Amino acid sequence: MRELVRHASWNSDRHRIRTIREAVFIQEQQVPADLEWDEQEETAEHFLVFSDNIAVGTGRLTPDGKIGRMAIKKSSRGLGLGAELLKVICHHALQNGYQRVYLHAQQHAEGFYVRSGFIVEGTIFYEAGIPHIKMVKELT
Template sequence: MQNYEIQSDDWARLAADAKPIREQVFIQEQHISPEDEWDAQDAIALHFVVYLAGQAVATARLLENHSIGRVAVLKSQRGLGLGRVLMQHIIQLARQQCRPEVKLSAQVHAIPFYQSLGFYVEGESYLDCGIPHVDMRLQF
């Protein structure tokens, strides 16, 4: 993989780079309504952006309740392992912060990806914005 950098900061500092990624992946590709995509959690979450050759190409956020969400990689950059390095970075940070766990709501097609990072499925699948999801957890 080429040189990449991961930055973490609040929404005020990373929104300009994170928002276009989420708009493309969730609103345009997955047809999630803007009302469902943007919420009050953005203002209080810790955000992450992956930069590849200086371009913002992936993003995610970590909430105070240990929930990882809004994990998105631009379609043109998928398959390069950026989602994996982003998730590993967040997991490492959560461990350093002595969090007891991290959890997420995974789209069903992404279950094997998250399982490969150590997450396990909890409960049955459900629809979120019309897309099948499952809750997953990784305890430390």
Template sequence: MSEIDVRIADWQRDNAELRRIRETVFIAEQSVPPELEWDSDDADAVHFLAFEDGYAIGTARLLGDGHIGRVSVLRDWRGMNVGEALMRAVIAEAERRGLEEQRLSAQVHATAFYERLGFHVISEEFLEAGIPHVDMLRKSQ
């Protein structure tokens, strides 16, 4: 595998790539209804794209309040540290913006992944789009 590059994306210019990844992961694979996947936060969020050899393979977004979401990696690249590279870029940008706390709603199966990045569970389990989630929080050092 080549090196993974992560960059801040532009919602307008990179829309096709952002949508391709999120539609594949959330709508096609996880059966999230499209009306739940696309929301008004996308227009104002800071979006991130992960690339391998110029091909977009993962995405995430950061909201102005420090909430991280829509973290997704295409199936063929899972388990190759793409998610970690994405999350480290998002956390670094959040801290650069002075957001000392980062929050996310994690799918329960991914809790250990986020814990390795410094997040801890702050809620009981709940269903979002029919998928078990927990809220998690990370405080900058």
């Protein structure tokens, strides 16, 4: 199986990004569509994950160093694609002068982010009715 993570453009890759996030967040997790799309889509740096030349995952990095909207289609989970996506986003951030990144992890995914070097900062809060926790990573 060939896997690839690449930098994406909201303008040219919007359909792929939206398709993945609609499947994962809106359909699977029941996040209201009006909460899924925000004003940061245009300014964020987006990434796509491919498996066998099919887009199966996405994530973004906002100008303030927040990693978010990480999603891997259900049929492609458990293959290490999410970890590879996170690694590429962190590497990109480091190469572009970020010293630290953060994210709002869904509570059930906390262990996934800990394995990638993130640490918990703060207490549990809710976004779209889902428990989240802020996590940070110093980039080196």
